[in-house]
Amino acid sequence: MSLGGPYxxxxxxxxxxxxxxxxxxxxxxxxxxxxxxxxxxxVNLTLVTFSRMLNDIGGQSxxxxxxxxxxxxxxVGLGIIVAIFRRRKGATADDLHILKG
Amino acid sequence: xxxxAYIIPLLPLAGAVLLAFFGKRLxxxxxxxxxxxxxxASFVVGVxxxxxxxxxxxxxxxxxxxxxxWIPVGGLQIKAALLVDQLSITMVLFVTAVSALIHLYxxxxxxxxxxxxxxxxxLNLFVFSMLILVMADNFVLTFLGWEGxxxxxYWLVAFWFDRDSAASAGKKAFIVNRIGDFGxxxxxxxxxxxxxxxxxxxxxGAVGSIGPTTLTAITLLLFLGAVGKSAQIPLFIWxxxxxxxxxxVSALIHxxxxxxxxxxLMARVSPLLSHTASSLNVVAIVGLATAFLAATSACAQxxxxxxxxxxxxxxxxxxxxxxxxxxxxxxxxxxxxxxFYKALLFLGAGSVMHGLHDEQDMSRMGGxxxxxxxxxxxxxxxxxxxxxxxxxxxxxxxGDVLMNAYARSPALYAFGLLTALLTAYYLGRIVFLTxxxxxxxxxxxxxxxxxxxxxxxxxxxxxxxAIGSLAAGVIDLPYANLDYLARWLDPLFxxxxxxxxxxxxxxxxxxxADGVVAVTGALLAGGLWLRRWQRPRLTPxxxxxxxxxxxxxxTFIARPSTALANFSAxxxxxxxxxxxxxGTATLVRDSGTRLRRLQTGYVRNYAxxxxxxxxxxxxxxxxxxxx
Numbered sequence: 001m002s003l004g005g006p007y008x009x010x011x012x013x014x015x016x017x018x019x020x021x022x023x024x025x026x027x028x029x030x031x032x033x034x035x036x037x038x039x040x041x042x043v044n045l046t047l048v049t050f051s052r053m054l055n056d057i058g059g060q061s062x063x064x065x066x067x068x069x070x071x072x073x074x075x076v077g078l079g080i081i082v083a084i085f086r087r088r089k090g091a092t093a094d095d096l097h098i099l100k101g
Numbered sequence: 102x103x104x105x106a107y108i109i110p111l112l113p114l115a116g117a118v119l120l121a122f123f124g125k126r127l128x129x130x131x132x133x134x135x136x137x138x139x140x141x142a143s144f145v146v147g148v149x150x151x152x153x154x155x156x157x158x159x160x161x162x163x164x165x166x167x168x169x170x171w172i173p174v175g176g177l178q179i180k181a182a183l184l185v186d187q188l189s190i191t192m193v194l195f196v197t198a199v200s201a202l203i204h205l206y207x208x209x210x211x212x213x214x215x216x217x218x219x220x221x222x223x224l225n226l227f228v229f230s231m232l233i234l235v236m237a238d239n240f241v242l243t244f245l246g247w248e249g250x251x252x253x254x255y256w257l258v259a260f261w262f263d264r265d266s267a268a269s270a271g272k273k274a275f276i277v278n279r280i281g282d283f284g285x286x287x288x289x290x291x292x293x294x295x296x297x298x299x300x301x302x303x304x305x306g307a308v309g310s311i312g313p314t315t316l317t318a319i320t321l322l323l324f325l326g327a328v329g330k331s332a333q334i335p336l337f338i339w340x341x342x343x344x345x346x347x348x349x350v351s352a353l354i355h356x357x358x359x360x361x362x363x364x365x366l367m368a369r370v371s372p373l374l375s376h377t378a379s380s381l382n383v384v385a386i387v388g389l390a391t392a393f394l395a396a397t398s399a400c401a402q403x404x405x406x407x408x409x410x411x412x413x414x415x416x417x418x419x420x421x422x423x424x425x426x427x428x429x430x431x432x433x434x435x436x437x438x439x440x441f442y443k444a445l446l447f448l449g450a451g452s453v454m455h456g457l458h459d460e461q462d463m464s465r466m467g468g469x470x471x472x473x474x475x476x477x478x479x480x481x482x483x484x485x486x487x488x489x490x491x492x493x494x495x496x497x498x499x500g501d502v503l504m505n506a507y508a509r510s511p512a513l514y515a516f517g518l519l520t521a522l523l524t525a526y527y528l529g530r531i532v533f534l535t536x537x538x539x540x541x542x543x544x545x546x547x548x549x550x551x552x553x554x555x556x557x558x559x560x561x562x563x564x565x566x567a568i569g570s571l572a573a574g575v576i577d578l579p580y581a582n583l584d585y586l587a588r589w590l591d592p593l594f595x596x597x598x599x600x601x602x603x604x605x606x607x608x609x610x611x612x613x614a615d616g617v618v619a620v621t622g623a624l625l626a627g628g629l630w631l632r633r634w635q636r637p638r639l640t641p642x643x644x645x646x647x648x649x650x651x652x653x654x655x656t657f658i659a660r661p662s663t664a665l666a667n668f669s670a671x672x673x674x675x676x677x678x679x680x681x682x683x684g685t686a687t688l689v690r691d692s693g694t695r696l697r698r699l700q701t702g703y704v705r706n707y708a709x710x711x712x713x714x715x716x717x718x719x720x721x722x723x724x725x726x727x728x
Binding site: 020023024025032093094096097098099100 | 700701702703704705708709712
């Protein structure tokens with residue numbers, strides 16, 4: 001048996017919302033980072049779902065690009081987070097508001 | 102010998118270059134002797150070229166020597182080429198001769214000046230420019246010399262530039278000349294666009310193909326150039342101020358180089374001028390008006406050099422009158438004789454100043470003939486020559502001009518004769534104020550001055566020029582077979598030259614009239630100024646200030662221009678231009694100050710902004726889809 005497209009899309013929307021709310025509400029940089037990943041993968045799921053539904057391979061190939069970019073972004077992002085941890089005790093995003101204009 | 106013509110301008114150029122580098126080492130007075138020698142050598146070469154030309158048939162006396170193709174641009178092929186013909190060699194001879202004498206005189210006059218060798222660099226360069234001007238075979242090369250004499254006059258008039266008046270007189274000479282140069286330039290553009298060439302022979306050969314309006318425009322624009330260079334109405338104002346330069350410079354500018362360039366140009370373009378009667382009329386009337394205005398102004402000057410300056414302007418006016426009446430030979434004849442007596446007058450005035458501690462004001466002179474017999478004697482010869490007393494040279498040259506003026510119109514003649522009377526009078530006044538009467542220099546100055554005669558190096562040129570002033574008339578006597586200059590120049594001017602048809606008796610009557618007028622003017626001056634040296638009613642301010650022309654320029658052109666410039670510089674530029682620039686900067690800075698508050702540094706703010714934005718975009722897209 002197979003579930004219909006709307007289920008996958010609903011799951012993706014739920015995941016995206018969890019990620020977005022988490023990004024807005026949490027203070028820990030690491031957690032915020034994970035939320036971003038969650039949002040990215042929610043989008044990936046949407047892409048794959050639509051690809052199947054519309055019988056178009058383009059959506060799936062686009063996912064590869066997203067994955068590659070996300071991997072690169074993880075490297076840079078984690079690097080920044082490690083650097084912050086070295087200078088400060090915690091990793092609260094609000095501590096970094098000294099970067100304001 | 103003809104092929105060595107290029108040496109004539111080369112020698113003064115070499116002198117200028119060598120003196121510019123080694124002048125200081127040669128020192129005083131060797132640098133001066135060197136410069137004098139080169140100009141004299143240039144004269145000697147000129148004489149040989151002249152003799153060579155004389156041996157040729159009269160129809161074959163034109164020689165073109167190309168040195169290098171100067172500006173080869175498509176259809177515009179301008180050669181640096183010298184044209185040796187009757188007119189240019191005549192100019193070369195008297196320019197180099199008078200210049201050499203002025204160089205010699207300068208050795209004595211400038212011997213105390215710390216810038217001695219620099220002075221001779223400029224003098225040599227001046228002579229070189231003038232020689233290029235007269236020997237060029239096309240308009241562009243003439244223009245090079247034309248600008249050269251302009252630049253040299255600027256340097257020399259402002260030679261004592263630490264004096265404010267000298268510096269501004271130099272600027273004035275240059276700027277006023279630029280106005281005339283603009284006319285020359287436009288004329289060249291017009292010629293090239295009409296004929297397609299700028300060489301004299303090419304242009305004169307194509308004169309028939311130029312439309313009458315264009316021809317009038319070309320000649321009038323060239324005349325504008327001549328007006329600037331030769332100090333005619335309305336551009337004569339620079340010449341009296343140019344008296345701020347050292348006196349030999351005044352002599353050089355007035356006699357040999359610079360101011361005669363305008364008359365030369367008019368004579369050179371006679372094939373063009375003779376085809377346009379309206380331009381000829383303009384030239385004649387401007388010349389005569391200048392002659393009269395300057396003569397009246399000269400009557401009232403208190404400064405000896407300014408008096409002589411107005412006299413030069415007046416004499417140049419005569420030359421233009423001659424050109425305008427088609428009497429080119431008379432113009433050249435007057436130019437040559439004038440070169441002798443005007444150089445003599447200026448060098449004589451310089452000698453007086455030299456012996457009187459640089460005094461130029463005639464109210465502090467008087468009775469100097471006992472102290473400076475040679476200067477006084479030669480100066481009086483020059484006076485009689487310029488006045489036109491027979492048998493001095495001016496009598497013949499001015500008589501020639503006046504006779505041609507009568508042939509054109511008796512009104513021109515009458516005014517010309519009146520001006521001749523004034524000429525004899527105002528120079529008589531200068532002579533009597535300077536060399537006769539009470540010795541006013543004894544009482545006027547704070548310190549004791551004892552006038553002394555100048556050294557021999559200054560007196561020799563005076564004596565030679567006096568002989569020239571006396572005898573130069575023989576080159577063109579108004580009798581058959583004695584009019585050498587007329588016959589010499591005849592093939593060149595040809596049909597452009599007016600042919601006089603007076604009977605012998607009529608010619609004699611003219612001569613008697615000229616002589617009587619000259620003697621009357623001289624006697625008038627003697628009667629009025631021999632015993633008295635102050636006659637305010639005869640020297641009204643109106644004439645002292647040259648009919649307020651300078652004042653009018655100052656009030657109606659210079660001051661409004663200065664006001665406009667000040668407005669542009671201090672109001673428009675400061676307020677409007679800087680206002681726009683500073684306003685832009687302020688706007689950017691202020692908006693930046695306000696907008697920086699958006700950058701809070703809190704990641705959640707940014708995330709919220711992105712989310713809100715995304716929501717808004719979504720809402721917009723959704724609304725579009727719905728409709």
